[in-house]
Amino acid sequence: MDELGFIKLAERSMSAVSSCGEGIGDDCAVIPTSVGRVTVVTTDMLAEGVHFRLSTSSAYDIGWKSLAVNLSDVASMGVRPVASFMAIARPDGLSDEWYEEFMAGYRDLSVRFGVPLMGGDTTASESGLTVCVTAIGEGEAAHVKRRSAALSGDIVMTAGTLGDSAAGLSLAESGSTRYPALLKAHLSPSPQVEEGQWLGGRREVHAMTDISDGVAKDLGQICRMSGTGARVELTRLPLSDDMRRYCAEENIDPAVPALCGGEDFKLLFTVDEAEADTLAADFASHFGYAPYPIGRMTPSGGIEWLRHGVAVNERFTGYIHR
């Protein structure tokens, strides 16, 4: 049974239990708490050999990243992360120093956004290291941004460059230490916690998600859940200088890592067309950098890729996490 098969089984199994809010389908579940307020919840499991290797990731980076992926999910809902929980299955053979570095990475990211670790579980593992982090966010119900809220005509924006993490993964796997910024984008990504909260407060922002599986797949989800299509201009994809250089050296079309690379953890959102320029300017004056418009939502029909305004017949598919 593959991942999708298991998710469908879980949904089918649970259809008899009525939900108290919105569950499977968005970056976080949304639970109403009191009038106008919600709690959002997300959980992610990182397994040795699947999401990281002890030979290529440092303890610090594993600690950092196990929290980062969850804070990114909370940010993409437009609310503030207020607590995290860590469950960890620990094999024999990792040193005290390893765990100290692991907790240092987790702590440094916690401190950066003021999110306390409020509980968890620790167990022995007969096999590999497994880390499962749950993050809780809190905020106004009216601020919550869903994947399903895009409207035809909306401008599609990302809050950062694309494909850095995919390039960093290739570098890490080849053992290279060139391009430290790309390696860092993969090994210890920075979730856009402040940007997510700020965008949550703007009514002209309609749909939002974080890019965990690549723009092709994550924007595809927005289209599917909003009942819309999208048109993306490949020449507008924001690429870092390092990514361009790396792709030139490796003879890779940079659109491929930019659209299909996983784990960029940049926010991807759609904005009312009439307000898009103002929103971008306000964002830039608040954060010191501008978000990147990459396309536009259309009435239907999946994603169409354009180069200089002309439809291209390429297929981009998202990154498959296992």
Added chain:
Amino acid sequence: MDELGFIKLAERSMSAVSSCGEGIGDDCAVIPTSVGRVTVVTTDMLAEGVHFRLSTSSAYDIGWKSLAVNLSDVASMGVRPVASFMAIARPDGLSDEWYEEFMAGYRDLSVRFGVPLMGGDTTASESGLTVCVTAIGEGEAAHVKRRSAALSGDIVMTAGTLGDSAAGLSLAESGSTRYPALLKAHLSPSPQVEEGQWLGGRREVHAMTDISDGVAKDLGQICRMSGTGARVELTRLPLSDDMRRYCAEENIDPAVPALCGGEDFKLLFTVDEAEADTLAADFASHFGYAPYPIGRMTPSGGIEWLRHGVAVNERFTGYIHR
């Protein structure tokens, strides 16, 4: 680094981040949401080879129990579970039927208490099966019961018989199918969700926890966190007929599994002395069975064990989960 060492490391690492509520130390973390309301959160990880073996536990029981341990934690806080989240690392080699049975167990317990599964994560595993469930509860801040709230003079009660799970574990490990009720107590325990909520609404109930590590250890925690001692009358320990019979056959002092056996998942709570009889009568008329008074909180000094009122010099220590 052992479990306690890791917990201390985590606490030390996070001391720089101020908490938004009450974190590590009780069955759940408590996060204030709005005036007079709280969200409670707990997470538990079950690992193959540590918490269960695929050879002795059925898929159904593993699914059931992975949720049961978390619902028990929420119940022990005195509030209502409102949602669960499941992260699962799945190795190759388990059949579709296995996962269907697993989800059937999870679903049946969810249906029983009306708790929806609202999200999660699924990943491949290069090693064993690992299941991490997070449960969220909601309720009035005034109803929350803490381990730290016992007062000297309180009557100590349990809401069910003790040691059944420990006996069931021994039976399961020996491959025996005798005493199905004891096996069931271990393999698919019933969390006292309704009892927990009901006790949460009673002001005369001071401290509460669920018995996951044995009365000796869990009551010891209440003593330590409340700054009290306790006196427990061994002849008052509630034992099921099956447990008595099993212990007689095996030539075991039933006080040992009753006090040191893990995973009974019965509620253990302390009640204002003046109200204890009324509370017990009200509980019995509501649930159709009475809670069991087993002792009394004392001003200080850990737990003293009595037999017919006379102190005995036995040492009981809790069950060590790995």
